[in-house]
Amino acid sequence: xxxxxxxxxxxxxxxxxxxxxxxxxxxxxxxxxxxxxxxxxxxxxxxxxxxxxxxxxxxxxxxxxxxxxxxxxxxxxxxxxxxxxxxxxxxxxxxxxxxxxxxxxxx
Amino acid sequence: xxxxxxxxxxxxxxxxxxxxxxxxxxxxxxxxxxxxxxxxxxxxxxxxxxxxxxxxxxxxxxxxxxxxxxxxxxxxxxxxxxxxxxxxxxxxxxxxxxxxxxxxxxxxxxxxxxxxxxxxxxxx
Numbered sequence: 177x178x179x180x181x182x183x184x185x186x187x188x189x190x191x192x193x194x195x196x197x198x199x200x201x202x203x204x205x206x207x208x209x210x211x212x213x214x215x216x217x218x219x220x221x222x223x224x225x226x227x228x229x230x231x232x233x234x235x236x237x238x239x240x241x242x243x244x245x246x247x248x249x250x251x252x253x254x255x256x257x258x259x260x261x262x263x264x265x266x267x268x269x270x271x272x273x274x275x276x277x278x279x280x281x282x283x
Numbered sequence: 284x285x286x287x288x289x290x291x292x293x294x295x296x297x298x299x300x301x302x303x304x305x306x307x308x309x310x311x312x313x314x315x316x317x318x319x320x321x322x323x324x325x326x327x328x329x330x331x332x333x334x335x336x337x338x339x340x341x342x343x344x345x346x347x348x349x350x351x352x353x354x355x356x357x358x359x360x361x362x363x364x365x366x367x368x369x370x371x372x373x374x375x376x377x378x379x380x381x382x383x384x385x386x387x388x389x390x391x392x393x394x395x396x397x398x399x400x401x402x403x404x405x406x407x
């Protein structure tokens with residue numbers, strides 16, 4: 177199975193900050209990587225697919241980059257509604273695997 | 284718009300069974316694969332497998348074979364997850380999630396639309 181390692185596991189930041197979350201795959205996954213946002217009691221939200229393609233309706237302050245084994249989710253100018261937990265997911269090969277999550281908290 | 288609405292929370296005793304539903308709307312149900320994902324308390328997301336909503340053929344992730352069954356009722360655009368012989372470690376939120384692209388291939392997909400999750404608590 178492909179292991180996905182996210183860092184950091186948690187992150188404190190302030191409204192207006194720019195943050196970057198890293199996701200590393202244990203082997204190359206081309207650009208078959210997605211990012212999701214999870215909030216308690218809400219349906220998970222798909223943010224980005226194919227490493228860098230923003231889903232329709234997702235604010236442009238979110239961006240994804242990377243290919244091969246190293247991927248990044250950047251949020252420019254954090255808004256209050258962005259404080260949540262973020263997961264990466266590889267879909268290059270079955271089984272689908274997720275990173276362990278990054279909890280983004282308000283400083 | 285696409286919606287996946289899951290059934291409500293369940294409290295079950297060890298050894299019992301539970302069936303979680305995921306009702307889809309806003310698209311042609313049989314054109315898109317449905318996946319199931321688990322999140323145990325304090326843990327990350329874990330992929331359980333998927334079901335071909337056109338043929339009904341399920342694929343289970345390793346570690347989820349034996350006690351879980353994916354099924355469908357296409358007449359009401361609903362997917363089901365059944366877990367039997369429940370154990371305390373089955374306590375989790377279970378999500379259904381629809382893939383991004385229609386059709387079926389040998390390759391996995393990103394998960395574009397998710398249900399709101401169903402909390403299953405297993406406790407005596």
